[in-house]
Amino acid sequence: MSLIRIENVHKSFGDLAVLNGVSLDIEEGEIVTIIGRSGSGKSTLLRCINGLEKVQSGEIWADGVQVNDPATNLRLLRQRLGIVFQSYNLFPHLTVERNITLAPQVVQKRAAADVRQVAVDVLRQVGLESKIDAYPIQLSGGQQQRVAIARSLAMAPKVMLLDEITSALDPELIGDVLKVLEDLARQGMTMVLVTHEMGFARRVSSQVVFMHEGRVWESGPPDRIFTKPETPELATFIQSVL
Amino acid sequence: MFRDFGVDEVGLLLKGAQWTVLLSFIAFIGGSIVGLVVAAVRVVGPRSLNALATGYIQAVQGTPLLGQMFLFFFGFSIMGLEVSAWVAVSVSLILFSGAFLGDIWRGCIQAIPQTQWEASSCLGLGFFQQMRYVILPQALRIAIPPTVGFFVQIIKNTSLAAVVGFVELLRAGQMVTAATFKPFTVYLAVALIYFALCYPLSLWSRHLERKLNVAHSH
Ligand SMILES: Nc1ncnc2c1ncn2[C@@H]1O[C@H](COP(=O)(O)OP(=O)(O)OP(=O)(O)O)[C@@H](O)[C@H]1O
Numbered sequence: 320m321s322l323i324r325i326e327n328v329h330k331s332f333g334d335l336a337v338l339n340g341v342s343l344d345i346e347e348g349e350i351v352t353i354i355g356r357s358g359s360g361k362s363t364l365l366r367c368i369n370g371l372e373k374v375q376s377g378e379i380w381a382d383g384v385q386v387n388d389p390a391t392n393l394r395l396l397r398q399r400l401g402i403v404f405q406s407y408n409l410f411p412h413l414t415v416e417r418n419i420t421l422a423p424q425v426v427q428k429r430a431a432a433d434v435r436q437v438a439v440d441v442l443r444q445v446g447l448e449s450k451i452d453a454y455p456i457q458l459s460g461g462q463q464q465r466v467a468i469a470r471s472l473a474m475a476p477k478v479m480l481l482d483e484i485t486s487a488l489d490p491e492l493i494g495d496v497l498k499v500l501e502d503l504a505r506q507g508m509t510m511v512l513v514t515h516e517m518g519f520a521r522r523v524s525s526q527v528v529f530m531h532e533g534r535v536w537e538s539g540p541p542d543r544i545f546t547k548p549e550t551p552e553l554a555t556f557i558q559s560v561l
Numbered sequence: 562m563f564r565d566f567g568v569d570e571v572g573l574l575l576k577g578a579q580w581t582v583l584l585s586f587i588a589f590i591g592g593s594i595v596g597l598v599v600a601a602v603r604v605v606g607p608r609s610l611n612a613l614a615t616g617y618i619q620a621v622q623g624t625p626l627l628g629q630m631f632l633f634f635f636g637f638s639i640m641g642l643e644v645s646a647w648v649a650v651s652v653s654l655i656l657f658s659g660a661f662l663g664d665i666w667r668g669c670i671q672a673i674p675q676t677q678w679e680a681s682s683c684l685g686l687g688f689f690q691q692m693r694y695v696i697l698p699q700a701l702r703i704a705i706p707p708t709v710g711f712f713v714q715i716i717k718n719t720s721l722a723a724v725v726g727f728v729e730l731l732r733a734g735q736m737v738t739a740a741t742f743k744p745f746t747v748y749l750a751v752a753l754i755y756f757a758l759c760y761p762l763s764l765w766s767r768h769l770e771r772k773l774n775v776a777h778s779h
């Protein structure tokens with residue numbers, strides 16, 4: 320079974336239908352990028368995958384459990400699904416180390432000495448070992464975003480969900496963050512990312528998903544999607560972003 | 562015939578000030594306990610309790626403290642309970658402080674962005690873990706300056722207890738005035754003592770506010 324399976328999902332906020340029957344399969348080791356216009360439902364889809372949003376109908380499965388089954392223990396599931404947001408959402412009152420070790424220690428109940436080592440390891444992965452004692456406010460946006468990635472990695476998730484994580488960054492800071500993602504991709508991490516970085520999407524994706532009006536309008540390998548769009552909507556979108 | 566305003570009289574005032582301080586602490590500690598419950602109910606309580614807490618806050622904030630003191634002082638005796646001025650004054654000050662502190666702290670908890678709840682729940686933290694490690698430590702920081710500020714209000718408001726005959730600083734001042742007939746000197750001394758109690762706290766509150774603002778913006 321796929322690592323993530325989304326079947327005919329419908330989601331609305333009040334009267335506003337945001338997802339209109341989305342289906343998508345993501346295999347282990349895949350890197351799926353979701354592209355599409357603002358408001359097409361990309362973030363909502365990502366948030367549905369780890370149960371931050373409730374869906375009205377359809378099924379979402381992640382790592383063998385049904386996310387939208389009320390009996391599912393979302394706390395357990397979320398330890399295996401990392402998510403990183405555009406706005407980092409680090410804990411401002413805690414040091415980088417504590418930001419990273421908090422969940423492994425209090426949720427996974429790992430020993431203090433262990434989690435300290437985990438913090439060192441994941442910070443090395445994102446190239447920020449030297450900032451272990453800093454507070455978030457002392458870091459640049461790009462550094463904060465890399466700490467947010469490290470914080471997620473510390474839980475050893477099976478999938479990383481990444482929502483426009485470079486969109487709030489100054490152009491010169493984006494590269495460092497993308498490099499971290501490329502390293503992760505090379506190590507075989509399964510990733511689902513919403514991004515406006517088309518060059519990056521084309522380079523690293525195994526599958527590109529174009530969302531339009533709350534549907535998966537078109538999907539396929541990056542070369543096909545970017546060079547031979549089949550629908551006029553995708554063609555227009557690609558023209559507008561390239 | 563009239564006594565002089567001397568060391569003995571100052572001693573009487575200071576004794577009154579002791580009760581002012583004690584009463585302030587009772588109001589603050591009791592009010593903190595009530596306030597914690599009220600804040601918790603307002604933030605995460607079920608709808609019915611929430612409405613009750615809101616009603617309590619509005620009742621206290623919408624009526625004068627002096628009226629509340631009378632209500633307890635005379636209300637208890639109408640119900641057949643003989644209570645001392647002590648009890649009536651303490652109960653009303655505790656309920657008064659509880660309503661305000663509860664409201665202040667609710668605001669502080671709700672000032673923590675929703676994204677902090679979201680980020681911590683995405684890491685698998687449960688409700689109490691989120692509160693303990695993420696929300697309350699941040700709420701506490703922004704709560705300290707207004708809480709210290711409110712403590713100053715409590716100290717000043719204890720003077721209302723004089724009206725129901727409780728001998729705190731102000732009432733001691735009235736008694737010394739009656740004996741010495743030097744109202745200006747006596748009340749100046751009374752004011753100075755209140756000032757000596759409140760001003761350091763005000764300074765501290767302002768200092769904390771500045772410090773926390775700096776911590777948030779550098
Ligand atoms: N919590 C919410 N309440 C009401 N409407 C919402 C909520 N979240 C999203 N929406 C609406 O759902 C639609 C899809 O939003 P979503 O954030 O998924 O779009 P998106 O594709 O991520 O867009 P963007 O590229 O701008 O991030 C939008 O019209 C948005 O206004």
Ligand SMILES: [Mg+2]
Nearest residue numbers: 361362363483
């Ligand atoms: Mg979005």
